[in-house]
Amino acid sequence: MVTTVDISRIRAICFDVDGTLRDTDDQYVAQLAAWLRYVRFALPQRNAQLSARRMIMAIESPATWMYSLLDRFGLDDAFSRVLQVFHNTYARKHQENMLLVPGVLEMVKTISSLYPLAVISARQHEATLGFLKQFQLLPYFRAVATAHTCQYTKPFPDPIIWAAHQMGVAPEACLMVGDTTVDMRAAKAAGAQAVGVLCGFGQEKELVHSGADLILNSTPDVIGALNLYQPADEPIETKVTG
DSSP: OOBOOOGGGOSEEEEOSBTTTBOHHHHHHHHHHHHHGGGGGGSGGGOHHHHHHHHHHHHHHHHHHHHHHHHHTTOHHHHHHHHHHHHHHTGGGGGGGOOBOTTHHHHHHHHTTTSOEEEEOOSOHHHHHHHHHHTTOGGGOSEEEOTTSSSSOTTSSHHHHHHHHHHTSOGGGEEEEESSHHHHHHHHHHTOEEEEETTSSOOHHHHHHTTOSEEESSGGGHHHHTTOOOOOOOOOOOEEEO
16 A cells, blocks of 8 residues: 655645545436446346446546546536536435445544635536535634636646645645545646545546555545544535636
8 A cells, every 4th residue: 555645744735536535436326327227138147236336347447537528628617518408407306315434524524623624626616615614624624625616627737726725735735535546647847746536436546546645435534534533613614706
C-alpha cells in the first residue's frame, strides 16, 4: 500500500462526491441489477448483482474520460444542459434514494474542526447541493466547486486551485480525496497530495499509477490514516458557486 502522504503539508482537505462521500456505485449497481434479474438466465453464473457491478465498472472510466474530453473542447456546456434536464425530470424525483458512504458524516464533523474542507465535483450544481443538504453536510464545507465553477473541471487542476483560494491556502497544501483517476490527476496537476479510496470503483493499481500518495479502503479511514481524532467545531460559512 502506498503511504507517502506528508501530513505536515496539509492545510486543507478536498473531497470528491460520487464514490467518495456518496455511495453512488452501490446505488447504480442495485438499480441495474434489478433490471438484469429479468435476463439473469443469460448472465454469467446467473448472478444479476455480480454482472451489474462488472458493467458499472466497465462504464465508469470511459464515461469519465468522455466528460473530460467534452470539457477540453468546450462542449461541456451543451452536455451539462442535457444533464440538467435529466436532473429536473428524473434525478430529483429519486433524490430520496441517495446513499451516504457509511461513516462519512461523522468523519466530516470531526475533521472540519481541524482543517477547512471543500467539495470538488464534476456533477451539476443542483445535484451536488441537493446531496450535501440532504445529509446535512453542506455547513461543514468552506467551498463547493461544481461542474461550472471553473472554466475546466477535473482532471484539470482549476477547481482545486479555486477551492484552495476560497479556503485561504496554497493548492499544494491541499489533500484531495477521491475514488477515480481524474481526482488523482487533478490533485497532481494542482501540486496537491492525493488519497485514493476504494469505496468507489477506482482500482488500487490505476489510482496509484495516476498519482495517489495513499490508498484507503473507505473515505472515513482518512481519520485514522492522518491521526485526526478531535471533536468537531460548529458548522462554518460555505462558499458555493455553480
